[in-house]
Amino acid sequence: MIKPVGSDELQPLFVYDPDQHHELMREARELPSVMISSQAAGNAVMMGGGYFSPLKGYMRVEDAVSVARTMQTTDGLFFPVPVLCLLDRVDTIEGGRRIALRDPNMEGNPILAVMDVEDIETVSDEQMALMTGKVYCTDDMKHPGVAAFNRQGRFAVSGPIQVLHFSYFQDDFPDTFRTAVEIRHEIAERGWNQVVAFQTRNPMHLAHEELCHMAMDHLGCDGLVIHMLLGKLKAGDIPAPVRDAAIRKMVELYFQPNSAMVTGYGFDMLYAGPREAVLHAYFRQNMGATHFIIGRDHAGVGDYYGAFDAQTIFDEEVPQGALEIGIFKADHTAWSKKLGKVVMMREAPDHTKEDFVLLSGTKVRQMLSEGIAPPEEFSRPEVARILMDYYRSSK
Amino acid sequence: MIKPVGSDELQPLFVYDPDQHHELMREARELPSVMISSQAAGNAVMMGGGYFSPLKGYMRVEDAVSVARTMQTTDGLFFPVPVLCLLDRVDTIEGGRRIALRDPNMEGNPILAVMDVEDIETVSDEQMALMTGKVYCTDDMKHPGVAAFNRQGRFAVSGPIQVLHFSYFQDDFPDTFRTAVEIRHEIAERGWNQVVAFQTRNPMHLAHEELCHMAMDHLGCDGLVIHMLLGKLKAGDIPAPVRDAAIRKMVELYFQPNSAMVTGYGFDMLYAGPREAVLHAYFRQNMGATHFIIGRDHAGVGDYYGAFDAQTIFDEEVPQGALEIGIFKADHTAWSKKLGKVVMMREAPDHTKEDFVLLSGTKVRQMLSEGIAPPEEFSRPEVARILMDYYRSSK
Numbered sequence: 001m002i003k004p005v006g007s008d009e010l011q012p013l014f015v016y017d018p019d020q021h022h023e024l025m026r027e028a029r030e031l032p033s034v035m036i037s038s039q040a041a042g043n044a045v046m047m048g049g050g051y052f053s054p055l056k057g058y059m060r061v062e063d064a065v066s067v068a069r070t071m072q073t074t075d076g077l078f079f080p081v082p083v084l085c086l087l088d089r090v091d092t093i094e095g096g097r098r099i100a101l102r103d104p105n106m107e108g109n110p111i112l113a114v115m116d117v118e119d120i121e122t123v124s125d126e127q128m129a130l131m132t133g134k135v136y137c138t139d140d141m142k143h144p145g146v147a148a149f150n151r152q153g154r155f156a157v158s159g160p161i162q163v164l165h166f167s168y169f170q171d172d173f174p175d176t177f178r179t180a181v182e183i184r185h186e187i188a189e190r191g192w193n194q195v196v197a198f199q200t201r202n203p204m205h206l207a208h209e210e211l212c213h214m215a216m217d218h219l220g221c222d223g224l225v226i227h228m229l230l231g232k233l234k235a236g237d238i239p240a241p242v243r244d245a246a247i248r249k250m251v252e253l254y255f256q257p258n259s260a261m262v263t264g265y266g267f268d269m270l271y272a273g274p275r276e277a278v279l280h281a282y283f284r285q286n287m288g289a290t291h292f293i294i295g296r297d298h299a300g301v302g303d304y305y306g307a308f309d310a311q312t313i314f315d316e317e318v319p320q321g322a323l324e325i326g327i328f329k330a331d332h333t334a335w336s337k338k339l340g341k342v343v344m345m346r347e348a349p350d351h352t353k354e355d356f357v358l359l360s361g362t363k364v365r366q367m368l369s370e371g372i373a374p375p376e377e378f379s380r381p382e383v384a385r386i387l388m389d390y391y392r393s394s395k
Numbered sequence: 396m397i398k399p400v401g402s403d404e405l406q407p408l409f410v411y412d413p414d415q416h417h418e419l420m421r422e423a424r425e426l427p428s429v430m431i432s433s434q435a436a437g438n439a440v441m442m443g444g445g446y447f448s449p450l451k452g453y454m455r456v457e458d459a460v461s462v463a464r465t466m467q468t469t470d471g472l473f474f475p476v477p478v479l480c481l482l483d484r485v486d487t488i489e490g491g492r493r494i495a496l497r498d499p500n501m502e503g504n505p506i507l508a509v510m511d512v513e514d515i516e517t518v519s520d521e522q523m524a525l526m527t528g529k530v531y532c533t534d535d536m537k538h539p540g541v542a543a544f545n546r547q548g549r550f551a552v553s554g555p556i557q558v559l560h561f562s563y564f565q566d567d568f569p570d571t572f573r574t575a576v577e578i579r580h581e582i583a584e585r586g587w588n589q590v591v592a593f594q595t596r597n598p599m600h601l602a603h604e605e606l607c608h609m610a611m612d613h614l615g616c617d618g619l620v621i622h623m624l625l626g627k628l629k630a631g632d633i634p635a636p637v638r639d640a641a642i643r644k645m646v647e648l649y650f651q652p653n654s655a656m657v658t659g660y661g662f663d664m665l666y667a668g669p670r671e672a673v674l675h676a677y678f679r680q681n682m683g684a685t686h687f688i689i690g691r692d693h694a695g696v697g698d699y700y701g702a703f704d705a706q707t708i709f710d711e712e713v714p715q716g717a718l719e720i721g722i723f724k725a726d727h728t729a730w731s732k733k734l735g736k737v738v739m740m741r742e743a744p745d746h747t748k749e750d751f752v753l754l755s756g757t758k759v760r761q762m763l764s765e766g767i768a769p770p771e772e773f774s775r776p777e778v779a780r781i782l783m784d785y786y787r788s789s790k
């Protein structure tokens with residue numbers, strides 16, 4: 001099985017022994033505590049489940065800046081983005097060597113993790129600007145990732161953590177949320193050797209399904225991990241159970257037995273385009289995938305990134321040998337009327353836009369909500385049925 | 396795929412839509428609430444995950460008594476044991492049509508479920524005695540199941556529930572705890588057709604491993620679900636992560652790829668012997684197993700049950716057609732020195748005790764803690780290594 005990044009064994013920071021867990025919870029309730037940012041909480045959940053292994057906790061500013069510049073800490077440890085715990089205020093934890101971190105995303109702000117504080121530093125405007133520019137390739141505060149990063153406080157608390165909870169992901173997505181540990185176990189149990197991971201947060205239409213088949217065929221994969229980004233919904237989003245049911249129906253009907261698993265992980269989108277693509281690949285290696293599909297505009301937003309920047313970064317900026325996972329570089333896929341099948345657009349250079357069956361997200365939602373199934377060149381009818389039933393019932 | 400008991404679709408009572416879940420949590424915090432018994436909480440977790448489908452909630456006394464007598468409610472719905480919410484006091488919820496149920500097994504007693512109260516009744520001593528006698532086949536308060544059942548209060552609150560949390564099982568066993576919904580999904584994804592379930596709460600030695608292989612071979616199963624009872628540990632028990640690692644190592648080395656999965660469920664032992672065996676089979680059918688292994692003294696304690704009562708009950712007392720799952724009736728298994736392999740004891744009638752490699756639990760624990768590997772006829776060396784490492788490190 002492919003090794004995790006940077007070590008022989010996955011190093012999840014969740015406290016798996018129930019006795020130790022209870023003891024640590026007892027201790028944590030007596031410790032000075034602080035509510036952390038949503039981003040810091042997301043980092044804790046990812047470190048807890050082994051996705052960010054071998055990180056031990058939040059980075060010092062020097063390391064975060066170094067990572068932003070070169071994707072390496074000052075000690076040369078590879079990591080694609082800064083992993084910081086930035087706080088507005090630290091008066092409740094000043095002097096504390098060991099503190100409890102509270103979850104901003106759950107009612108009552110329960111304890112998420114315990115930290116051994118190594119340092120509390122102030123991040124300068126220059127350092128914030130440098131990290132923002134390197135990671136997001138822009139300083140535009142209209143960029144949602146830039147805004148979220150910079151809305152955090154300027155105190156950077158660093159040190160190793162022990163994770164005690166997976167935030168709201170287990171309550172909200174009990175049947176879909178998986179740690180990297182779990183996915184590794186399941187890949188081993190299934191006996192898969194070559195495993196490609198697919199990132200999504202939406203139901204999958206035919207073009208997505210066929211993209212996965214193409215990647216599996218091309219790479220000789222015996223396994224596909226559909227790995228959904230779980231998180232809070234925006235108005236208009238398809239609810240998680242409906243999305244999951246649509247994806248599971250697709251897997252049931254259109255994938256060979258024991259060739260695909262439907263899973264999810266808890267993290268917020270950074271919209272950091274190329275850098276986020278590297279992060280996505282990083283944690284897919286940690287969960288045991290040998291390959292990862294990266295298409296056009298992966299993890300992008302607006303026009304901040306070139307269409308294929310999230311692919312070229314692997315050749316141009318990721319340090320040689322840092323990642324073992326292979327990247328399946330994809331283009332958009334769509335049904336070709338000329339060829340009578342789904343193709344990758346770049347492989348049909350003679351096609352014009354009119355030669356493809358293309359429907360905007362808005363158009364598809366409108367059709368589904370009117371009970372009109374999209375054409376079979378766009379959606380599997382059984383998948384469309386689940387989505388139409390949802391729209392009809394929610395009226 | 397095998398259908399769940401009593402309906403075409405599994406009917407989990409967990410609220411899977413995150414929006415509805417949050418709304419219900421908000422509502423629940425304003426409702427009259429009551430802390431329930433550990434048994435009632437266990438029932439809620441099982442109903443939440445679909446294991447007790449198609450039950451909608453806690454039974455009325457009349458139904459519980461009827462179930463205790465005949466394994467059928469007054470409406471003829473099959474269920475093996477009473478599913479009650481027995482409380483000491485109901486003053487906090489008197490008059491409440493809709494109430495919140497609080498978890499006795501977690502710090503702070505968070506809300507576990509919301510209930511539409513249909514009735515609050517008092518259970519008479521005669522009714523308790525009748526249920527106890529029928530379910531546990533004894534009224535001896537030294538029987539741990541009898542004691543736990545009778546230690547509960549005498550107010551039976553009944554009605555449908557909506558489940559909001561899986562108690563401490565997701566915090567304590569995040570990578571092992573599974574709902575029946577999840578296991579059904581995974582069986583479908585793996586493409587298994589004949590699936591046998593194995594109940595355990597301990598590491599598996601060679602005799603257990605071979606029992607699973609025997610069942611799979613005999614039944615023509617392409618899948619095995621190792622389904623661990625998760626729960627609070629007793630002093631001296633192997634911690635969950637060690638037990639899990641030992642079982643996973645066994646699966647990795649001694650089972651074909653895609654032939655076994657390692658999972659767990661959250662419930663307390665009833666020690667109800669035959670009746671519990673029927674319950675165990677019931678919820679294995681709900682999770683998608685076509686067969687279930689029942690050995691000697693299944694779910695028994697002390698000398699309250701005959702060695703094979705938990706097998707004969709399926710022929711003698713379970714209503715015809717109530718369960719579709721098949722029972723693999725097993726005896727103890729052990730290494731035969733005469734035959735040079737693990738055999739089922741009843742199939743070696745010419746053997747004396749001395750012809751088998753038998754070690755008591757106490758003896759095995761002693762050996763492991765002294766760093767002595769049990770003989771290979773008893774334990775796989777790789778499994779023994781994990782257990783010895785644990786004992787050495789815990790000294």
